[in-house]
Amino acid sequence: MIGIGGLGHIALQFLNAWGCRVTAFTSSEDKKKEALAMGAHDTLDTRSPGALKAVASRFDLILSTVNAQLDWNAYLTALRSKSRLHFLGVTLDPLNFNVFSLISGQYSVSGSPVGSPATITAMLDFAARHRIEPIVELFEFAQVNHAVSHLASGKARYRVVLAQPGLL
Ligand SMILES: NC(=O)c1ccc[n+]([C@@H]2O[C@H](COP(=O)([O-])OP(=O)(O)OC[C@H]3O[C@@H](n4cnc5c(N)ncnc54)[C@H](OP(=O)(O)O)[C@@H]3O)[C@@H](O)[C@H]2O)c1
Known part of the structure:
Protein backbone atom coordinates (compact mmCIF):
# COMPACT_ATOMS: atom_id res chain seq x y z
CA MET A 1 0.00 0.00 0.00
CA ILE A 2 1.81 3.17 -1.18
CA GLY A 3 0.71 6.57 0.21
CA ILE A 4 -1.08 6.92 3.53
CA GLY A 5 -3.44 9.81 2.86
CA GLY A 6 -7.22 10.11 2.52
CA LEU A 7 -7.56 6.94 0.44
CA GLY A 8 -4.57 5.12 1.89
CA HIS A 9 -5.57 5.26 5.56
CA ILE A 10 -8.92 3.66 4.73
CA ALA A 11 -7.29 1.05 2.47
CA LEU A 12 -5.01 -0.02 5.34
CA GLN A 13 -8.04 -0.71 7.51
CA PHE A 14 -9.84 -2.67 4.77
CA LEU A 15 -6.79 -4.77 3.91
CA ASN A 16 -6.22 -5.63 7.55
CA ALA A 17 -9.88 -6.59 7.99
CA TRP A 18 -9.63 -8.82 4.89
CA GLY A 19 -6.85 -10.71 6.65
CA CYS A 20 -4.01 -9.45 4.44
CA ARG A 21 -0.49 -8.93 5.68
CA VAL A 22 -0.10 -5.22 4.97
CA THR A 23 3.00 -3.08 4.44
CA ALA A 24 2.51 0.71 4.45
CA PHE A 25 4.87 2.66 2.19
CA THR A 26 4.96 6.23 3.43
CA SER A 27 7.18 9.25 2.94
CA SER A 28 6.29 10.54 6.42
CA GLU A 29 8.14 9.44 9.55
CA ASP A 30 5.16 10.47 11.72
CA LYS A 31 2.73 8.37 9.72
CA LYS A 32 4.67 5.13 10.25
CA LYS A 33 3.41 4.72 13.82
CA GLU A 34 -0.09 5.83 12.80
CA ALA A 35 -0.13 3.30 9.93
CA LEU A 36 0.74 0.48 12.34
CA ALA A 37 -2.15 1.55 14.58
CA MET A 38 -4.52 1.52 11.58
CA GLY A 39 -3.72 -2.04 10.56
CA ALA A 40 -0.34 -2.15 8.81
CA HIS A 41 2.01 -4.92 9.94
CA ASP A 42 5.15 -3.23 8.57
CA THR A 43 6.15 0.15 7.19
CA LEU A 44 8.65 1.24 4.55
CA ASP A 45 10.01 4.64 3.59
CA THR A 46 8.96 5.63 0.04
CA ARG A 47 11.86 8.09 -0.10
CA SER A 48 14.59 5.61 0.83
CA PRO A 49 16.32 4.25 -2.31
CA GLY A 50 17.34 1.02 -0.56
CA ALA A 51 13.94 0.23 0.95
CA LEU A 52 12.58 -1.63 -2.08
CA LYS A 53 15.70 -3.75 -2.49
CA ALA A 54 15.06 -5.17 0.98
CA VAL A 55 11.61 -6.41 -0.11
CA ALA A 56 12.41 -7.79 -3.58
CA SER A 57 9.80 -10.31 -4.86
CA ARG A 58 7.79 -10.04 -1.63
CA PHE A 59 4.29 -8.73 -2.48
CA ASP A 60 1.24 -10.31 -4.17
CA LEU A 61 -0.36 -6.90 -4.74
CA ILE A 62 0.87 -3.31 -4.54
CA LEU A 63 -1.82 -0.61 -4.36
CA SER A 64 -0.79 2.97 -5.11
CA THR A 65 -2.76 5.95 -3.83
CA VAL A 66 -0.02 8.51 -4.48
CA ASN A 67 -0.60 11.39 -6.85
CA ALA A 68 3.08 11.58 -7.83
CA GLN A 69 5.45 9.81 -10.20
CA LEU A 70 7.57 7.25 -8.33
CA ASP A 71 10.15 4.77 -9.64
CA TRP A 72 7.60 2.19 -10.79
CA ASN A 73 10.27 -0.18 -12.15
CA ALA A 74 11.62 -0.41 -8.62
CA TYR A 75 8.11 -1.16 -7.29
CA LEU A 76 7.67 -3.93 -9.89
CA THR A 77 10.75 -5.66 -8.47
CA ALA A 78 9.01 -5.79 -5.08
CA LEU A 79 6.22 -7.96 -6.59
CA ARG A 80 6.22 -11.74 -6.68
CA SER A 81 6.17 -13.17 -10.20
CA LYS A 82 2.67 -12.94 -11.84
CA SER A 83 1.50 -10.33 -9.28
CA ARG A 84 -0.12 -6.92 -9.72
CA LEU A 85 0.63 -3.20 -9.38
CA HIS A 86 -2.75 -1.47 -9.08
CA PHE A 87 -3.36 2.29 -9.35
CA LEU A 88 -5.99 4.25 -7.46
CA GLY A 89 -3.89 7.43 -7.25
CA VAL A 90 -3.57 9.52 -10.40
CA THR A 91 -0.12 10.41 -11.69
CA LEU A 92 -0.41 13.12 -14.31
CA ASP A 93 2.70 11.99 -16.19
CA PRO A 94 2.78 8.69 -18.12
CA LEU A 95 3.96 5.69 -16.11
CA ASN A 96 7.69 5.13 -16.40
CA PHE A 97 8.22 1.37 -16.26
CA ASN A 98 9.77 -0.67 -19.04
CA VAL A 99 8.00 -3.53 -20.82
CA PHE A 100 10.91 -5.90 -20.32
CA SER A 101 10.27 -5.78 -16.54
CA LEU A 102 6.59 -6.61 -17.13
CA ILE A 103 7.42 -9.54 -19.38
CA SER A 104 10.17 -11.03 -17.24
CA GLY A 105 8.09 -10.84 -14.04
CA GLN A 106 4.78 -11.62 -15.84
CA TYR A 107 3.32 -8.70 -13.87
CA SER A 108 -0.06 -7.02 -14.35
CA VAL A 109 -0.62 -3.27 -14.10
CA SER A 110 -4.17 -2.02 -13.58
CA GLY A 111 -6.37 0.74 -12.17
CA SER A 112 -9.92 1.15 -10.92
CA PRO A 113 -12.44 3.93 -10.22
CA VAL A 114 -15.02 4.27 -7.44
CA GLY A 115 -17.27 1.17 -7.28
CA SER A 116 -20.89 0.81 -8.44
CA PRO A 117 -23.74 1.64 -6.01
CA ALA A 118 -24.08 -2.11 -5.25
CA THR A 119 -20.35 -2.42 -4.53
CA ILE A 120 -20.44 0.70 -2.35
CA THR A 121 -23.35 -0.76 -0.35
CA ALA A 122 -21.40 -4.00 0.21
CA MET A 123 -18.34 -1.93 1.14
CA LEU A 124 -20.30 0.10 3.72
CA ASP A 125 -21.73 -3.10 5.26
CA PHE A 126 -18.20 -4.51 5.51
CA ALA A 127 -16.95 -1.22 7.02
CA ALA A 128 -19.73 -1.23 9.64
CA ARG A 129 -19.06 -4.88 10.56
CA HIS A 130 -15.34 -4.24 10.99
CA ARG A 131 -15.66 -0.75 12.50
CA ILE A 132 -13.69 0.84 9.67
CA GLU A 133 -13.94 4.62 9.86
CA PRO A 134 -12.24 7.60 8.24
N1 LIG B 1 -9.32 5.68 -8.35
C1 LIG B 1 -10.29 6.43 -7.82
O1 LIG B 1 -11.47 6.17 -7.97
C2 LIG B 1 -9.92 7.62 -6.98
C3 LIG B 1 -10.84 8.15 -6.06
C4 LIG B 1 -10.44 9.23 -5.28
C5 LIG B 1 -9.16 9.76 -5.42
N2 LIG B 1 -8.32 9.24 -6.35
C6 LIG B 1 -6.95 9.73 -6.52
O2 LIG B 1 -6.17 9.10 -5.50
C7 LIG B 1 -5.04 9.94 -5.20
C8 LIG B 1 -4.93 10.09 -3.68
O3 LIG B 1 -6.06 10.80 -3.17
P1 LIG B 1 -6.08 11.16 -1.62
O4 LIG B 1 -7.33 11.92 -1.43
O5 LIG B 1 -5.83 9.94 -0.80
O6 LIG B 1 -4.83 12.17 -1.54
P2 LIG B 1 -3.93 12.52 -0.27
O7 LIG B 1 -4.76 12.50 0.97
O8 LIG B 1 -3.18 13.75 -0.65
O9 LIG B 1 -2.91 11.29 -0.18
C9 LIG B 1 -1.92 11.06 -1.16
C10 LIG B 1 -0.71 10.48 -0.44
O10 LIG B 1 0.29 10.21 -1.43
C11 LIG B 1 1.58 10.34 -0.83
N3 LIG B 1 2.39 11.24 -1.65
C12 LIG B 1 2.05 12.45 -2.13
N4 LIG B 1 3.05 12.99 -2.84
C13 LIG B 1 4.08 12.09 -2.78
C14 LIG B 1 5.40 12.06 -3.31
N5 LIG B 1 5.90 13.07 -4.06
N6 LIG B 1 6.17 10.97 -3.06
C15 LIG B 1 5.69 9.94 -2.32
N7 LIG B 1 4.44 9.92 -1.79
C16 LIG B 1 3.65 10.98 -2.03
C17 LIG B 1 1.38 10.90 0.58
O11 LIG B 1 1.39 9.79 1.47
P3 LIG B 1 2.55 9.64 2.61
O12 LIG B 1 2.48 10.91 3.40
O13 LIG B 1 2.14 8.43 3.33
O14 LIG B 1 3.83 9.49 1.86
C18 LIG B 1 -0.04 11.45 0.52
O15 LIG B 1 -0.65 11.44 1.78
C19 LIG B 1 -5.26 11.25 -5.96
O16 LIG B 1 -4.47 11.20 -7.13
C20 LIG B 1 -6.74 11.21 -6.30
O17 LIG B 1 -7.02 11.95 -7.48
C21 LIG B 1 -8.67 8.17 -7.12
Missing part, protein backbone atom coordinates in the same frame (compact mmCIF):
# COMPACT_ATOMS: atom_id res chain seq x y z
CA ILE A 135 -10.13 9.81 10.46
CA VAL A 136 -11.16 13.39 9.72
CA GLU A 137 -10.32 16.93 10.78
CA LEU A 138 -13.26 19.34 10.77
CA PHE A 139 -12.92 23.00 9.80
CA GLU A 140 -15.61 25.68 9.58
CA PHE A 141 -16.32 27.02 6.10
CA ALA A 142 -14.90 30.39 7.20
CA GLN A 143 -11.55 28.62 7.80
CA VAL A 144 -11.35 27.29 4.25
CA ASN A 145 -7.98 28.96 3.45
CA HIS A 146 -6.46 27.61 6.65
CA ALA A 147 -7.90 24.16 5.84
CA VAL A 148 -6.36 24.23 2.34
CA SER A 149 -2.91 25.26 3.60
CA HIS A 150 -3.11 22.58 6.32
CA LEU A 151 -3.83 20.04 3.57
CA ALA A 152 -1.01 21.38 1.38
CA SER A 153 1.45 21.12 4.27
CA GLY A 154 0.98 17.34 4.39
CA LYS A 155 -0.16 17.53 8.02
CA ALA A 156 -3.80 16.57 7.41
CA ARG A 157 -4.91 13.46 9.32
CA TYR A 158 -6.37 12.15 7.12
CA ARG A 159 -9.32 13.88 5.47
CA VAL A 160 -10.04 17.59 5.83
CA VAL A 161 -13.80 18.20 6.02
CA LEU A 162 -15.52 21.58 5.88
CA ALA A 163 -18.62 21.72 8.08
CA GLN A 164 -21.37 24.08 9.25
CA PRO A 165 -20.44 25.66 12.61
CA GLY A 166 -23.35 23.85 14.33
CA LEU A 167 -21.88 20.47 13.37
CA LEU A 168 -18.43 21.07 14.83
Whole structure:
Protein backbone atom coordinates (compact mmCIF):
# COMPACT_ATOMS: atom_id res chain seq x y z
CA MET A 1 0.00 0.00 0.00
CA ILE A 2 1.81 3.17 -1.18
CA GLY A 3 0.71 6.57 0.21
CA ILE A 4 -1.08 6.92 3.53
CA GLY A 5 -3.44 9.81 2.86
CA GLY A 6 -7.22 10.11 2.52
CA LEU A 7 -7.56 6.94 0.44
CA GLY A 8 -4.57 5.12 1.89
CA HIS A 9 -5.57 5.26 5.56
CA ILE A 10 -8.92 3.66 4.73
CA ALA A 11 -7.29 1.05 2.47
CA LEU A 12 -5.01 -0.02 5.34
CA GLN A 13 -8.04 -0.71 7.51
CA PHE A 14 -9.84 -2.67 4.77
CA LEU A 15 -6.79 -4.77 3.91
CA ASN A 16 -6.22 -5.63 7.55
CA ALA A 17 -9.88 -6.59 7.99
CA TRP A 18 -9.63 -8.82 4.89
CA GLY A 19 -6.85 -10.71 6.65
CA CYS A 20 -4.01 -9.45 4.44
CA ARG A 21 -0.49 -8.93 5.68
CA VAL A 22 -0.10 -5.22 4.97
CA THR A 23 3.00 -3.08 4.44
CA ALA A 24 2.51 0.71 4.45
CA PHE A 25 4.87 2.66 2.19
CA THR A 26 4.96 6.23 3.43
CA SER A 27 7.18 9.25 2.94
CA SER A 28 6.29 10.54 6.42
CA GLU A 29 8.14 9.44 9.55
CA ASP A 30 5.16 10.47 11.72
CA LYS A 31 2.73 8.37 9.72
CA LYS A 32 4.67 5.13 10.25
CA LYS A 33 3.41 4.72 13.82
CA GLU A 34 -0.09 5.83 12.80
CA ALA A 35 -0.13 3.30 9.93
CA LEU A 36 0.74 0.48 12.34
CA ALA A 37 -2.15 1.55 14.58
CA MET A 38 -4.52 1.52 11.58
CA GLY A 39 -3.72 -2.04 10.56
CA ALA A 40 -0.34 -2.15 8.81
CA HIS A 41 2.01 -4.92 9.94
CA ASP A 42 5.15 -3.23 8.57
CA THR A 43 6.15 0.15 7.19
CA LEU A 44 8.65 1.24 4.55
CA ASP A 45 10.01 4.64 3.59
CA THR A 46 8.96 5.63 0.04
CA ARG A 47 11.86 8.09 -0.10
CA SER A 48 14.59 5.61 0.83
CA PRO A 49 16.32 4.25 -2.31
CA GLY A 50 17.34 1.02 -0.56
CA ALA A 51 13.94 0.23 0.95
CA LEU A 52 12.58 -1.63 -2.08
CA LYS A 53 15.70 -3.75 -2.49
CA ALA A 54 15.06 -5.17 0.98
CA VAL A 55 11.61 -6.41 -0.11
CA ALA A 56 12.41 -7.79 -3.58
CA SER A 57 9.80 -10.31 -4.86
CA ARG A 58 7.79 -10.04 -1.63
CA PHE A 59 4.29 -8.73 -2.48
CA ASP A 60 1.24 -10.31 -4.17
CA LEU A 61 -0.36 -6.90 -4.74
CA ILE A 62 0.87 -3.31 -4.54
CA LEU A 63 -1.82 -0.61 -4.36
CA SER A 64 -0.79 2.97 -5.11
CA THR A 65 -2.76 5.95 -3.83
CA VAL A 66 -0.02 8.51 -4.48
CA ASN A 67 -0.60 11.39 -6.85
CA ALA A 68 3.08 11.58 -7.83
CA GLN A 69 5.45 9.81 -10.20
CA LEU A 70 7.57 7.25 -8.33
CA ASP A 71 10.15 4.77 -9.64
CA TRP A 72 7.60 2.19 -10.79
CA ASN A 73 10.27 -0.18 -12.15
CA ALA A 74 11.62 -0.41 -8.62
CA TYR A 75 8.11 -1.16 -7.29
CA LEU A 76 7.67 -3.93 -9.89
CA THR A 77 10.75 -5.66 -8.47
CA ALA A 78 9.01 -5.79 -5.08
CA LEU A 79 6.22 -7.96 -6.59
CA ARG A 80 6.22 -11.74 -6.68
CA SER A 81 6.17 -13.17 -10.20
CA LYS A 82 2.67 -12.94 -11.84
CA SER A 83 1.50 -10.33 -9.28
CA ARG A 84 -0.12 -6.92 -9.72
CA LEU A 85 0.63 -3.20 -9.38
CA HIS A 86 -2.75 -1.47 -9.08
CA PHE A 87 -3.36 2.29 -9.35
CA LEU A 88 -5.99 4.25 -7.46
CA GLY A 89 -3.89 7.43 -7.25
CA VAL A 90 -3.57 9.52 -10.40
CA THR A 91 -0.12 10.41 -11.69
CA LEU A 92 -0.41 13.12 -14.31
CA ASP A 93 2.70 11.99 -16.19
CA PRO A 94 2.78 8.69 -18.12
CA LEU A 95 3.96 5.69 -16.11
CA ASN A 96 7.69 5.13 -16.40
CA PHE A 97 8.22 1.37 -16.26
CA ASN A 98 9.77 -0.67 -19.04
CA VAL A 99 8.00 -3.53 -20.82
CA PHE A 100 10.91 -5.90 -20.32
CA SER A 101 10.27 -5.78 -16.54
CA LEU A 102 6.59 -6.61 -17.13
CA ILE A 103 7.42 -9.54 -19.38
CA SER A 104 10.17 -11.03 -17.24
CA GLY A 105 8.09 -10.84 -14.04
CA GLN A 106 4.78 -11.62 -15.84
CA TYR A 107 3.32 -8.70 -13.87
CA SER A 108 -0.06 -7.02 -14.35
CA VAL A 109 -0.62 -3.27 -14.10
CA SER A 110 -4.17 -2.02 -13.58
CA GLY A 111 -6.37 0.74 -12.17
CA SER A 112 -9.92 1.15 -10.92
CA PRO A 113 -12.44 3.93 -10.22
CA VAL A 114 -15.02 4.27 -7.44
CA GLY A 115 -17.27 1.17 -7.28
CA SER A 116 -20.89 0.81 -8.44
CA PRO A 117 -23.74 1.64 -6.01
CA ALA A 118 -24.08 -2.11 -5.25
CA THR A 119 -20.35 -2.42 -4.53
CA ILE A 120 -20.44 0.70 -2.35
CA THR A 121 -23.35 -0.76 -0.35
CA ALA A 122 -21.40 -4.00 0.21
CA MET A 123 -18.34 -1.93 1.14
CA LEU A 124 -20.30 0.10 3.72
CA ASP A 125 -21.73 -3.10 5.26
CA PHE A 126 -18.20 -4.51 5.51
CA ALA A 127 -16.95 -1.22 7.02
CA ALA A 128 -19.73 -1.23 9.64
CA ARG A 129 -19.06 -4.88 10.56
CA HIS A 130 -15.34 -4.24 10.99
CA ARG A 131 -15.66 -0.75 12.50
CA ILE A 132 -13.69 0.84 9.67
CA GLU A 133 -13.94 4.62 9.86
CA PRO A 134 -12.24 7.60 8.24
CA ILE A 135 -10.13 9.81 10.46
CA VAL A 136 -11.16 13.39 9.72
CA GLU A 137 -10.32 16.93 10.78
CA LEU A 138 -13.26 19.34 10.77
CA PHE A 139 -12.92 23.00 9.80
CA GLU A 140 -15.61 25.68 9.58
CA PHE A 141 -16.32 27.02 6.10
CA ALA A 142 -14.90 30.39 7.20
CA GLN A 143 -11.55 28.62 7.80
CA VAL A 144 -11.35 27.29 4.25
CA ASN A 145 -7.98 28.96 3.45
CA HIS A 146 -6.46 27.61 6.65
CA ALA A 147 -7.90 24.16 5.84
CA VAL A 148 -6.36 24.23 2.34
CA SER A 149 -2.91 25.26 3.60
CA HIS A 150 -3.11 22.58 6.32
CA LEU A 151 -3.83 20.04 3.57
CA ALA A 152 -1.01 21.38 1.38
CA SER A 153 1.45 21.12 4.27
CA GLY A 154 0.98 17.34 4.39
CA LYS A 155 -0.16 17.53 8.02
CA ALA A 156 -3.80 16.57 7.41
CA ARG A 157 -4.91 13.46 9.32
CA TYR A 158 -6.37 12.15 7.12
CA ARG A 159 -9.32 13.88 5.47
CA VAL A 160 -10.04 17.59 5.83
CA VAL A 161 -13.80 18.20 6.02
CA LEU A 162 -15.52 21.58 5.88
CA ALA A 163 -18.62 21.72 8.08
CA GLN A 164 -21.37 24.08 9.25
CA PRO A 165 -20.44 25.66 12.61
CA GLY A 166 -23.35 23.85 14.33
CA LEU A 167 -21.88 20.47 13.37
CA LEU A 168 -18.43 21.07 14.83
N1 LIG B 1 -9.32 5.68 -8.35
C1 LIG B 1 -10.29 6.43 -7.82
O1 LIG B 1 -11.47 6.17 -7.97
C2 LIG B 1 -9.92 7.62 -6.98
C3 LIG B 1 -10.84 8.15 -6.06
C4 LIG B 1 -10.44 9.23 -5.28
C5 LIG B 1 -9.16 9.76 -5.42
N2 LIG B 1 -8.32 9.24 -6.35
C6 LIG B 1 -6.95 9.73 -6.52
O2 LIG B 1 -6.17 9.10 -5.50
C7 LIG B 1 -5.04 9.94 -5.20
C8 LIG B 1 -4.93 10.09 -3.68
O3 LIG B 1 -6.06 10.80 -3.17
P1 LIG B 1 -6.08 11.16 -1.62
O4 LIG B 1 -7.33 11.92 -1.43
O5 LIG B 1 -5.83 9.94 -0.80
O6 LIG B 1 -4.83 12.17 -1.54
P2 LIG B 1 -3.93 12.52 -0.27
O7 LIG B 1 -4.76 12.50 0.97
O8 LIG B 1 -3.18 13.75 -0.65
O9 LIG B 1 -2.91 11.29 -0.18
C9 LIG B 1 -1.92 11.06 -1.16
C10 LIG B 1 -0.71 10.48 -0.44
O10 LIG B 1 0.29 10.21 -1.43
C11 LIG B 1 1.58 10.34 -0.83
N3 LIG B 1 2.39 11.24 -1.65
C12 LIG B 1 2.05 12.45 -2.13
N4 LIG B 1 3.05 12.99 -2.84
C13 LIG B 1 4.08 12.09 -2.78
C14 LIG B 1 5.40 12.06 -3.31
N5 LIG B 1 5.90 13.07 -4.06
N6 LIG B 1 6.17 10.97 -3.06
C15 LIG B 1 5.69 9.94 -2.32
N7 LIG B 1 4.44 9.92 -1.79
C16 LIG B 1 3.65 10.98 -2.03
C17 LIG B 1 1.38 10.90 0.58
O11 LIG B 1 1.39 9.79 1.47
P3 LIG B 1 2.55 9.64 2.61
O12 LIG B 1 2.48 10.91 3.40
O13 LIG B 1 2.14 8.43 3.33
O14 LIG B 1 3.83 9.49 1.86
C18 LIG B 1 -0.04 11.45 0.52
O15 LIG B 1 -0.65 11.44 1.78
C19 LIG B 1 -5.26 11.25 -5.96
O16 LIG B 1 -4.47 11.20 -7.13
C20 LIG B 1 -6.74 11.21 -6.30
O17 LIG B 1 -7.02 11.95 -7.48
C21 LIG B 1 -8.67 8.17 -7.12
